[in-house]
Amino acid sequence: MLLQEFNKVSKPWSVDRSTILNELDTSQEAGLTAAEAERRLSIAGYNRIESGKKVSPLMILVNQFISPFVLLLAIAAGLSFFFQEWLDGIAIIAVIVINAVIGFLMEFQAERSMEALKKLTTVPARVLRDGTLGAISSEELVPGDILFVEGGDMVTADARLISSAQLQSDESALTGESLPVEKQTGQLLETVPLAERDNMLYKGTFVTKGNGFAVVVRTGMATELGTVARMVQQAQQSATPLEKKIQKLSKNLLWITVGLLVAIFTAGILNGKDFVQMLETSIALAVAAIPEGLPIVSTLALAFGMLRMARHQVIVKKLSSVETLGGTNVICTDKTGTLTQNKIEAAYIEFKEGSSRIEVDVAGCVIRFKDNDQLPHYPAYAHLHQIAALCNTATYQYDATSAKESGDPLEVGLLKMVYCSPVKPDEYQRTFSKINEVPFSSDTKIMATLHHKDSDYYVAAKGAVEELLSCCSSVLEGSDVVALTEERKTTWLSNAEKHAQSGLRMLAFAFRSADAEEEDFLHHLTLVGVVGFLDPPRPEVRAAIQECRSAGIKVVMITGDHPATAKNIAMQLGLAEESDEVVHGNSMMPYDQLTPEDKQKWLQSPVFARVSPEHKLDLVTLFQANKMVVGMTGDGVNDAPALKKADIGIAMGQRGTQVAQDVADMVLKDDAFSSIVLAIKQGRVIFDNIRKFVIYLLSCNLSELLIIATASILNLHFQLFPLQILFINLVTDVLPALALGVTEAPAHIMQRKPYSAGTLIIDKKRWTAIFAYSTVISITTIGAVLTSHEWLHKQEGWNGELCNNMLFYTLIFSQILHVFNMSFEKGVAFYKSEVFRNRYVWYAVLGCIVIALLSYFVVPLRKVLEVSIYGWQDWSIVIVFSFLSLIINQALKRSRWII
DSSP states (O other): OOOGGGOSOSOGGGSOHHHHHHHTTOOTTTOBOHHHHHHHHHHHOOSOOOOOOOOOHHHHHHHTTOSHHHHHHHHHHHHHHHTTOHHHHHHHHHHHHHHHHHHHHHHOOOOOHHHHHHHTTOSEEEEEETTEEEEEEGGGOOTTOEEEEETTOBOOSEEEEEEEEEEEEEOHHHHOOOSOEEOOOSOOOTTOOGGGOTTEEOTTOEEEEEEEEEEEEEOGGGSHHHHHHHHHHHOOOOOOHHHHHHHHHHHHHHHHHHHHHHHHHHHHHHTTOOHHHHHHHHHHHHHHHSOTHHHHHHHHHHHHHHHHHHTTTEEEOSTTHHHHHHHOOEEEEOSTTTTBOSOOEEEEEEETTEEEEEEEETTTTEEEESSOTTGGGSHHHHHHHHHHHHSOOOEEEEOSSOEEEESOHHHHHHHHHHHTSSSOHHHHHHHSEEEEEEOOOTTTOEEEEEEEETTEEEEEEEEOHHHHHTTEEEEEETTEEEEOOHHHHHHHHHHHHHHHHTTOEEEEEEEEEESSOOSOOOSSEEEEEEEEEEOOBOTTHHHHHHHHHHTTOEEEEEOSSOHHHHHHHHHHTTSOOTTOOOEEGGGOOOGGGOOHHHHHHHHHOSEEESOOHHHHHHHHHHHHHTTOOEEEEEOSGGGHHHHHHSSEEEEESSSOOHHHHHHOSEEETTOOTHHHHHHHHHHHHHHHHHHHHHHHHHHHHHHHHHHHHHHHHTTOSOOOOHHHHHHHIIIIIHHHHHHHTTOOOOTTGGGSOOOOTTOOSSOHHHHHHHHHHHHHHHHHHHHHHHHHHHHHSGGGOOOHHHHHHHHHHHHHHHHHHHGGGOOOOTTOOGGGSTTTTOHHHHHHHHHHHHHHHHHHHSHHHHHHHTOOOOOHHHHHHHHHHHHHHHHHHHHHHHTTSOO
């Protein structure tokens, strides 16, 4: 933490160079003395980013055991051990351990977001100390150090420029600005936003061109990067909707179970039953009420979804985040590198004869002219390509497997444009040898080169439109060179300004032929035309956004880029209309100061520009406060706090910074926005499947509960034992439920609106279905026992063991067949349903039948479960009544009484 003596100027960009040097008591020529630097280091501390609190592997493991389900299972296990029901207790503990191990293995990851931020500082820095320029560890930088940077360097502290030579820096990771920022040393207004402070250098950004000296004003956590780091540490990741829903379901089941236990135990005692017997019955009830398979099935279903997404280049880091995608109803997306390609390309071209939007396709080696196919035939078009290739210091090479580029991104974009013409850049450069150059500078804003070909000389120039026009005396119209009058200049300038306001960066191009070599050749040029540059949209994004809209998902662009640029891209992608207003970061108040009108404006606007990390965080908070499930995409350091705060943070895998990837819940390996749509579809499928197997598990378990309660209250001669219930739950529940968890998506799943964040896994309509299903299963199961007694064994009297076995196997086969009731598509025939067509369901059914038969034919297992049936007539009754439960439930579904 910087002390007040190093923090006198709160806005260093708003004061002149001499003032900032005086305030920090340092010298531009000599810097600090070694002794003074050491003193300041002891006060200000090391120039490093502090790590947030890490989650240890032990805590990750401990968290697997913190849930109402696990608590209920633990209570049941404890009661089992208390009454020396060792097998029951061990089986329940096994369920808890298996679920914890699966969750731990799938979610095991270190909290490395702050470590990634620290890596940004582990580079040397060149500073003036005692009048000598030397290299020191960047961690030893202190306020007042005179820092030297040049092209290729990483900036290691926040610093105010005091001298600059054609200095440019890439600040996209911090601000979202797609173009390199040209730096200057002049004084700025206090209100200038971060992305426009062109007299400042910021920690964690890169110098792309030129060099300069700057005085360090902030280090460590006081830097803009440190501010982002602190927000990442403080941003609280909300529990995912699935976690909240399962927690609520668990609590409901807990209270329902406790209520039933108390009621039945009390009724038994009042009826004069033995106290110990009623406690054992209560254990059986607890085991029956708890769907032991639910934690395991939920975990494995989510893990399967993770693996399926991984095959489509989507890496999900947290299990519960898989389902969150399905409920996402707003996606806040960064522009640069997410919606766009993070490459500068020529997007607009204009000559005297006409203008056109263009698309550069290097792979296809072609330029597509959207508005005017005749433009390539004009002489000005060939001249412009020649100028672009000659007045250029970048390099670009392309083959079928790779592309190599270096230099200013804008100049690389020019070479790509030329590459797609009949004459390649290197052919121009071989034909015209360069003999002199006027380099680009922030003062002139023009670059010009002088070339020699045979006995002729050729001047090629490019630069800002207004500045280059002042060097031109003529303009190329067709094949003729005509005088460039003031009226013509005004027309060219107004056209360029109009396109600049739409977000294009405009450059003018001019040439002149000469008979002899000249020292001063930047005059009497002939204007050829202008080119507008833009970071082009990713080609697949427009269709992905349209699919999001059809799925009821709002897409919002949040960028640090220029408002006009943001709106231009948004309109190209169909994200915004001409009439839509862009919300500027300067007009955005802190969240706690927003008026209802401001909130409504934010909620409705599709584009936010010149926003800071704080603004992104506030916007995510506002959406969440309005009960929206927020997905946030981003790739920069500036996106990290909002990525962590969002319900589902989505980072780019190729262009994304390590910081963004570490705090996100999901990483797109291919950086494709369209992959988000695929992930949302998978998330919706998983939620629907979770509903299927939760309904299946609860209706099966409730049927067991009803059977035990009925047998206990009516004092019947048969009852299920706790170990038998565990056997049923762990075998007949888990396998069919897992099969339901991988059911394919119905065709219409992306044509419906997402469920709201408050949508319960089990709502009133589904609770009704669960009670109906379980009642039918219970009645048919008890009916099988009574039928067996009345038709086959009445003369023998009540045989408690036989009745128990009939109850046991009828319930097993009824629950196995019950899986086919879990299709909820309207108007679909039974044999055409997604469940009936799911081959995994059939595998599960066959597997369960085999295991059930093994419990009869394997003698040790049969003895443990205390089962045996005496003849084929009893087996026939089991099978008939099992199918009867399926038929009755199907009839209820077809009559629309239940879902």
